[in-house]
Amino acid sequence: MYLLEQLINGICQGSIYALMAIGYAVIYGVVGLVTFTYGEIIMMGSFSAFYYFILFGDNLFFALIAGFITAAVVGIVVHKVCYQRFLDAPRYISLICTIGMSMFLKNFATIVFGSEMKGMPSFLSGKFIEIGTIRVGYLQLLIIGIVILLSLLLTLYLKKTRMGMKLRAVSQDKKAAALVGINVKTTTLIGNCIGCGLGGVAGILLGVYYNSVLPTMGGMAGLKAFSSMVLGGLGSIGGSAIGGVLIGVVENLGIALTSSGLRDVFAFLLLVLVLVIRPQGLFGKKGN
């Protein structure tokens, strides 16, 4: 029974990882480039919510919107600097550019926001439903709900709208998309911003769930997002989400059986095992 509670902890944490991975997959799919600034975009989303709470009070809904917009705006800057000119250039150039951007954003945040940990307000604290001996917090349910909702919205957007169709076209083949008259530059920009926005929301959920934000939180978050995406299959949005949830669950069950110090060991061991058995990830296509 108790392991069931840990499973729910894992699903909640996993859904935050999943949201980050989905955002990352959108960027990778549409822009076609692996980015190292994603962690910092998550961090910027968190901080925007932190300042939102200070300026406007504890309204989570509006804070999420603020985070989405802030992260998307940062995404525009990243796109103009790191991606736009290099869409046809060798991949390593934009990669190095994103590494530099990541260092810049991290240090910028440390200077402007201060290097100390900042506390986030608590939501739905102490409220939970009890099923037998298991407790599930309202906040945990809310987080899972938000992630599911955003995933559904994204799927609808990609399948049912014109812009969504353009995004899918660009992710399949940029040159072909250009040939049929799609503005590749604008489309990659929009895809990038949506991905970054989702990352920003994930960052806020991280901050609220862990009650803390730090300028250096981007590093591990970005790594987990990237690992979730690789685990699920590069470019597969559904696969990335499942990869994220899987990593969250394995981490929490691992901690339940051993100790919190080994959290990252479990996450990355899982990644290595899956890649050894199935190098394209769980749902990826061979040769992608």
Added chain:
Amino acid sequence: MLKKVLVIVLCLSMLVGVFAACQDKTEDPGEEGGIIKIGVAAPITGNFAEYGKGFDVATKMAADKINAAGGINGKTLELVLMDSKGDAKEATDIARKFTEDPEIIGVVGDFSSTCCMATAPIYTEAKMVQLSPTASHPDYAGMSEYMFGVMGRQDAEGPFVAKYLAAKYLGAEKLAIIYLNNDWGVSAQSNIVKGAEEIDLEIVALENFVDGEKDFTATLTKIRQTNPDTLCLVMFYNEVSIISKQIAQMGWDDVQICALGPGTSEQIIELGGEDVEGLATSTPFYVTESDPVAWAFKTEFEEKAGFTLNVHSACAYDAVMMMAKAIENLGDNASREAIAAELSAMKDFVGITGPIVFTANGDVFRKYKIAQIEDGQWIQKTDYDYAD
């Protein structure tokens, strides 16, 4: 052509940055022999920033007081502050810089046992005293005759927390411990466990985490299964507040929380809010109005620092005062080696935190008080005689 020029300018500006970082801050030494320099290594940024700022303010207060009274044997005391970020690698770099500077005669710092123990070999080889205000690992001071610690040892504080804070004060019968997995945390936790075993206090859970961990839901869920009535947090202020908030988030309200490590840190109250009400901690030092000298110090410190005085800062003040006294006693014979011998021999030093007499090892045995958060303030709950 313009592009080439731009590229060259950018490359040159990067090089300038590199050279600027290499430059040593050398100030005009003024009249020969007019200045005595003591190095201060503190975590001004990073996870222990509150303590680092406290070190900075307290050591400056000590230096100002000494210089206002005429300096040390007429010479001005100058502190050279460097930021170790609470990281052993940075601390080692700082140790090298300090030992290579011939004008620096001794060092006050660092904050964590890990940093102090990492830099001990460097200072020992340079025969320079490292007087740490707060390192409390029982093995630290014994590392050489140049290592000193003012805070007290974990093998005194650990048993106190188990026997008097948890068992006597909070009435604990089933204790769970979460500890930071570093030199200090492991030592502190093992001493609590030893103390608990001596009074048959049951330890139902013992969990650790690595520095930087933010999510404790899995660990807390695991511990809650064992049904402890008291939870002891062996860590510093950031993690204490996060865990307290996550416990409240889970709706786990029938557990008492105590802490070893953060002292009466103000940041716990700021970050934790109402979720840290009732948190109790052990502290070797707490100021009440009945001691006018200490109270005046506390008031001045709080004006300058902007946060409440805690034991770590008071120890930093005492560390500077003690080193200055040792240098003063030596007169013209003051040298790095002589300071070590003088500190070991000093029997009459009384600081803000009480009398400090070093054991043969170079550390101090302290007595402890208990403080608890009530209505958003730290209140002293017991005095030194609680453990008698």
